[in-house]
Amino acid sequence: MKSKDLSELALLAAIWGASFLFMRLGAHEFGPLAMAALRVGGASLFLLPILAARQGLGELLREWKPLLVVGLLNSAIPFALYAYAALSITAGLSSILNATTPLWGALVAWIWLSQGLNASRLSGLALGFAGVVFLAWDKASFKPGGSGWAILACLVATLCYGIAANYTKRYLAKVSPLTVATGSQVSAAFMLAPLAAWQWPAQLPSAQAWTSVALLAVLCSGIAYILYFRLMQRVGPTNTIAVTFLIPVFAVLWGYLFLAEAFTLHMAAGCAIVLLGTALAVGLLRLPLPAPKPA
Template identity: 25%
Template sequence: MEKLLEKLQENKYVLWILILTITIIWGYAWVLMKESLHYMGPFAFSSFRFGIGAVTLLLMVFFLKVGFPPRESWKHLIVVGLLQTAIVFLLVMFALKFVDAGKTSVLLYSMPIWSSILAVKFLHEKITPAKLAGLLIGMLGLLAILGGDIWMGQDVHVIFGELLIIIAAISWGISNVYYRIHVQHLSKLQATAFQMLFGTIVIFFVTLFMEWGEPIQLNADSVYYILFTGILASALCFFVWFVIISVVDMVTATLSTLLVPLFGLLFSSFLLNETMSFSMMIGFMLIITGITVAQLKQPRRV
């Protein structure tokens, strides 16, 4: 692993190709998540997806001889799994029944806004003028999307779905802060594998309770959606992502995730024929601008 990190640090072109590849896969995954609802319920798909993802990661843990996390960390991994895997994707997949895939990706990737707010309170990070301005701009973006839909008389189910996605983004932000406080000392692969395992268990029981007896169609398309999102988008991409953030600064890493909703919008537009409203475009630009501004470093005073 150390040799791989050294090679990536030496070859920045390979590093950026990896970043671009991951963000394209994550952006394309939104189309598959939306399309999967034609074949099964949102919770059943999440059970299949993260079940496959968790098994893949656990096999990587075994073959790479990473080992089990210490027992005192299990309760924290359960919390992270509940917040980051279970709550986020149960809410997002349910919301996808009503909300376009492209819009869902934009709203969910408002997560850095909520992470920044929570970091000030719980990680005692300073709220710089740049962060404050970025947060305000990002909030305006969310209001533009929600307010635009309300103003245009959008279906109440769509508004409800959008609110669920924002709650999911907040849950993701909480998990990031909780991870920094309680789990950061663990191996990245170890933490990802076991939090996904615990989150998947929660999703499985929710599926049994909410979707028992509902039809599940397993065919070439639906199996492809499960395998792509489970193995590639969930397991392998997260593993490569944690390798990447080990060799680049967090500002660069955070800014690169802004490509995900961009690709999500592009793929959804071309493959699902989704259209972007004016308020959607304004909201997207404001959220992207807000997150970018919040990441700016203040110049040092001489």
């Protein structure tokens, strides 16, 4: 990748790493559904005028059906699930679980698109999911007060991301990144609005919570998705998805600086296992092959 692409990749990781911080700061006051709805609604208001100024509304209307699917799988469901997870687990742990997205992407591509997986990639899938089990082993209690449902919510969210990435590659490859970003947020906003009205908080949230939602909407959704879909078009999905490796670094850093969250040795080991498995699963690393026997 060019230096410009690498810089944008690092910027995207820093922004998305901060999204876990903002969810922790606002989810308790807004609730998961209202927070997710405000996030995509604010992103829509930010992106629609930009798309209109670039004469892209026609393309958005033509591609509304696949954009509806991407909005559901890439925004509506995962945003609500991550906001729910933010109620009980740290930003660092959520971001590490988010790093399983490429594992799901590779698995979905194998099952749905018949994309071949060699021994190295299959080993990466097994190792990556073993890392998730290692992380969740002493935390995944489904009793009241446990974090089992939050961990499961993160994994379902990353599965949705994996399906959405393959769906976008198959059905929206020729659509402009700005149209995909805008259409996904607008469609997600329409889907989440009734649920947000149903679960709207009884007490007015604080200024800190509103600021967190605003930053989630404009920075972590509007601007971030422009960067994401532009990078996907420019350097391909495999290279773009490498952003997943950097997100936990920034999420842990922001969580430590602003929320005083601890990063334990257990989390570090689990993170290393997940990221190593992910690198193998997407082909960034390969297991050494045995030398051929002489004839």
